[in-house]
Amino acid sequence: MIEIENLSKAFQVAKRKKGAFSSLFSRDVETVHALNDISFSIDPGEIVGYIGPNGAGKSTTIKIMSGILVPSSGKCEIMGHVPWKSRISHVRNIGVVFGQRTQLWWDVPVLDSFNLLKDIYKVSDSHYARSLDQLVTYLDLSHLLQTPVRQLSLGQRMRCEIAAALIHSPKILFLDEPTIGLDAVSKIAVRQFIQKINAENKVTVVLTTHDMSDIEALANRIILIGKGEKLYDGNLDHLKNTYLKHKRITVDFTAPTTLSEIPGVTTLQTKGQRSVLLVDLNATNIPSVMQALTLRPDILDISVENQPIEEIIVNLYEAHQL
Numbered sequence: 070m071i072e073i074e075n076l077s078k079a080f081q082v083a084k085r086k087k088g089a090f091s092s093l094f095s096r097d098v099e100t101v102h103a104l105n106d107i108s109f110s111i112d113p114g115e116i117v118g119y120i121g122p123n124g125a126g127k128s129t130t131i132k133i134m135s136g137i138l139v140p141s142s143g144k145c146e147i148m149g150h151v152p153w154k155s156r157i158s159h160v161r162n163i164g165v166v167f168g169q170r171t172q173l174w175w176d177v178p179v180l181d182s183f184n185l186l187k188d189i190y191k192v193s194d195s196h197y198a199r200s201l202d203q204l205v206t207y208l209d210l211s212h213l214l215q216t217p218v219r220q221l222s223l224g225q226r227m228r229c230e231i232a233a234a235l236i237h238s239p240k241i242l243f244l245d246e247p248t249i250g251l252d253a254v255s256k257i258a259v260r261q262f263i264q265k266i267n268a269e270n271k272v273t274v275v276l277t278t279h280d281m282s283d284i285e286a287l288a289n290r291i292i293l294i295g296k297g298e299k300l301y302d303g304n305l306d307h308l309k310n311t312y313l314k315h316k317r318i319t320v321d322f323t324a325p326t327t328l329s330e331i332p333g334v335t336t337l338q339t340k341g342q343r344s345v346l347l348v349d350l351n352a353t354n355i356p357s358v359m360q361a362l363t364l365r366p367d368i369l370d371i372s373v374e375n376q377p378i379e380e381i382i383v384n385l386y387e388a389h390q391l
């Protein structure tokens with residue numbers, strides 16, 4: 070369904086020189102390699118988390134796959150189309166949501182934007198009625214349809230953005246940071262909707278996000294890129310098991326206290342009755358640390374957390390010497 074082979078994208082940018090205005094007059098340019106020889110393929114019905122740190126090349130990939138950017142080299146074929154060559158046929162197959170931008174008309178009621186999109190995509194009346202009905206129900210939009218977009222909260226707007234991207238029932242949905250800035254309730258609503266349209270309408274989803282809870286909730290596969298290179302393609306648990314070096318244990322005591330030394334464990338923080346410990350999994354394991362802790366009579370609560378995924382990514386970078 071999505072075939073990416075040896076895809077590269079380089080940008081030419083004016084070289085920064087000392088002095089506020091010198092780059093305006095300078096002819097020196099440097100090349101930024103946003104994507105370097107990336108290859109992957111995605112099958113129908115998958116939900117893929119496309120992740121990586123800032124500047125990794127995620128948005129560049131989404132823009133190429135949407136037909137907004139032309140790559141410097143390599144192949145990108147989506148449902149038989151080269152996105153930037155056959156734009157009109159391609160956009161019928163895809164829906165795109167950029168969390169930081171809107172595709173809705175700011176001053177008009179949401180429903181008017183949907184009607185305009187219906188005309189742009191030449192959706193038939195009967196298909197539109199069905200599609201709108203489903204989107205309004207699933208995303209709980211009925212009370213928002215007559216509201217101008219500028220009056221919507223961020224969470225309400227994002228639900229409308231997602232509906233707008235799906236009015237023409239595309240087979241593929243690209244979501245670039247769809248939950249950015251949303252509160253917990255809106256995040257969950259967006260996630261549940263993504264799960265639903267994937268399960269019921271068989272929509273293939275490519276999701277970029279910095280929110281790893283989005284990835285954990287949705288993606289059965291992740292593709293991780295860093296500095297334009299593909300670093301990992303597979304399942305999230307496997308990545309965690311391979312690169313997880315530490316776990317964190319938060320311990321609440323009945324009264325302020327200090328912990329005696331436990332091999333392989335460092336105290337990251339002690340505040341009042343709470344201590345946060347870092348367990349080095351190369352030196353020890355969780356059952357041994359728990360055993361040492363539970364010998365103490367003054368423990369109220371213990372919780373064990375995996376190292377944040379961002380730190381796992383750092384481990385992965387180190388492993389790749391990037």
Ligand SMILES: Nc1ncnc2c1ncn2[C@@H]1O[C@H](COP(=O)(O)OP(=O)(O)OP(=O)(O)O)[C@@H](O)[C@H]1O
Pocket residue numbers: 080081082101102103121122123124125126127128129130
């Ligand atoms: N239009 C452009 N002109 C010049 N450089 C660009 C352009 N777009 C992106 N870049 C550069 O390409 C690299 C990859 O950027 P991209 O926006 O794809 O990263 P990203 O993974 O989406 O990052 P973020 O998580 O911060 O959104 C960065 O170094 C960025 O500065």
